[in-house]
Amino acid sequence: MPEEILRRVLTAPVYDVASETALELAPLLSKRLQNQVWLKREDLQPVFSFKIRGAYNRMVHLSESERKAGVITASAGNHAQGVALSANKMGIDATIVMPRTTPPIKVNAVRRLGGNVVLEGDSFDEASRFAKALEVEKKLTYIHPYDDLDVIAGQGTIALEILRQHSKPFDVIFIPVGGGGLISGIASVIKQVSPSTRIIGIEPEDAASMTEALKAGERIVLDQVGIFADGVAVAQVGEIPFRIAQTCVDEMFTVTTDEICAAVKDIFEDTRAIAEPAGALSVAGMKKFVDKYAVSGLDMACVVSGANMNFDRLRHVSERTEIGEKREALFAVTIRETPGSFKKFCELLGNRRSITEFNYRYSDSKQAVVFVGVRTEGGHAEKQAILNSLHQHTYPVQDMSDNEMAKLHLRYMVGGHAKGVNNELLYRFEFPERPGALLKFLINMSEEWNISLFHYRNHGAAYGRVLIGVQVPPEQQADFEIYLKSLGYPFVNEQENPGYQLFLRPTH
Incomplete structure (x- = not known):
């Protein structure tokens, strides 16, 4: 199969419409990571994508x-x-x-x-x-987007350019993976010309169809697919790309939404260009690869696959970048509700640390829970130092930095516990961003199920993130779960989420 792809690549007339894109050194990333990092700029194509x-x-x-x-x-x-x-x-x-x-x-x-x-x-x-x-x-x-020999060969022309544009074979090439057309095309060429070059595929954690397929030894269909990196939001990889990946892909890495956002910023700082989330996957995965294997002095190429970014999504990207870079930590901390305790807590955090946000509302005469964001230039080590200090001073504390509900909703809606709300269930949803999506949720709901909490933010994506609290009698909770599954919307039960327990759970 790779031999056939290479044959087709060599005769592909893609330059009738496509451009030979630049292979650029990323000086800031290279210096910070102590490796030579090169960006293959497919975001510069006429349609801003490979x-x-x-x-x-x-x-x-x-x-x-x-x-x-x-x-x-x-x-x-x-x-x-x-x-x-x-x-x-x-x-x-x-x-x-x-x-x-x-x-x-x-x-x-x-x-x-x-x-x-x-x-x-x-x-x-x-x-x-x-x-x-x-x-x-x-x-x-x-015209299939990825499961076609000629489509794969067209993407494989990128590999020929990389080989021509660099004076020696790369040690590693990082490639975003959706349906698999891009990585199978590039890998088919590279592995025949430079077999020592490692080919690493990168997927979002919530859309890792190739990763799971290679583990299973067969193509699988994901139950749910995250849509933040919409360019690679594929539930099942192509049949042809999978067969090629089995022999030509050395390793797969998955990355979080926060790590993708940090990579968008990395690319911007080196190029002043804004990659779309799928386009930044390779850089996010490359950083994870360097951290995992502690490598230095390598020549590494990252395929920046596209730049079709909605402008209004930049707000969400910028909000998540600091956490993705390990430069911000989020905590839920319980303090005594006594005069001076708030000041004492702030002093413990230190006047040299930048507070990125503080959310607090009085709700109890004995104790208060604050939601606090702290800039951590020292990364994970500094976050751990803060946690250790709070524990030493007997503050009950929860690390919320990796809590998706907290980052999407809680930080924007902390307002105290509800009074007298019984049988409340909490769910996080992804609703299609179109008229009627919420109505579909409401129209068939039993009148005995009452919405007690609702929070929604538009992030400029195809799906909006919604947090909903619903009062459901205990004997009807099984029916409610069946109803939720019938809607076809991805959802997560957040009943045991510490953010809910600390900030939002009703009191009686």
């Missing part, structure tokens, strides 16, 4: 009858733009099915390139099923 390569390479192989009939694909953004631009250049009609949750910036970009946009479904999988139905109904040709 996807143009594979889409065009597939479409130039269409037969004359297929060109006349037209093509169809399903995509949430980058592949859609690649197909639309290619179709425009070749004079082919292109239908692009996109989820209704797709941000307007991506929908409008596809329309500007001449694509006929059809909005259908709340997810890529729903859009894909609809596209496959239209393919049969209208006798169109489906």
Whole structure:
């Protein structure tokens, strides 16, 4: 299989529409990590993503009858733009099915390139099923975003550029993984030309379909897929990419949302360019690789795969960056509700530390719980020093730095415990960002189930994050869980979350 990919790569005419992108040294990252870090700038393509390569390479192989009939694909953004631009250049009609949750910036970009946009479904999988139905109904040709030899070969042209642009083979190359087209294309070429180069794939922790597939020895389907890095939000990797990865990928790493946000900042500081979350995966994984193996003096390349970032998402990215860099820690600390105790607590934190936030509300005459953010320039060691100091001074403290509910909701809504609220259950949801999504949740709810808490923030993503408290009689809680599963929205029970217990749980 890799031999066939290399053969197709060598004849791929991608430069009819794509650019040979720069391979740039990242001086700040290189100095900080004590390795030579190079960025392969696929964010500089005409559609701000590598996807143009594979889409065009597939479409130039269409037969004359297929060109006349037209093509169809399903995509949430980058592949859609690649197909639309290619179709425009070749004079082919292109239908692009996109989820209704797709941000307007991506929908409008596809329309500007001449694509006929059809909005259908709340997810890529729903859009894909609809596209496959239209393919049969209208006798169109489906352009798969990753599970196709010509698409994979188009992405593999990146490897040829990397080999030409650098004076010697890289020690390691880090590549984002969604459906697997990008990593299988690059790995197929690199492993035949420079077998000693390590190929490392990077996925989000909540969308690790390739990682789990390689562990299992077969393709698996994830029950839920996180959508922060929407460019790689794939529940199952492609069949062809999986087979290639089994022999050509050396290792997989997964990264958190916070680590991705920190990588977006790293790329910005070295290039003044803003990568999309999926585009920054390689840098996030590279940092984790360096930390795990304590390596130095290596030549390492990171593929920055795209820059189709909604401007309003930058707020969320900037909020999470400090934690991702281990430069901010979040704590829930219980202090005595007596005169001077608040001042004493602040003095213990130290006047040389920057407090990033403080949330507190009086609720009890004996003790108070404060939600505090502290800048920790010394990383994990400094956070641990703060925890040790608080423990030594007998302060009950919870480290909330890795508590997703706290970071998404609690820090914006601390306001004290509710009084007289019985049988409250707490859930964290992801709702599609479209009209009617909340109504779908409410319309079939039993009138005996009362919403007692609600918090929502729009982060500029396809899905909004919602925290909901609902009063459900004990004998109906099993029915309520069945109802939640029937909605099809990803949800997490946060009943035992320490943030809920400390700040929000009702008192009687």
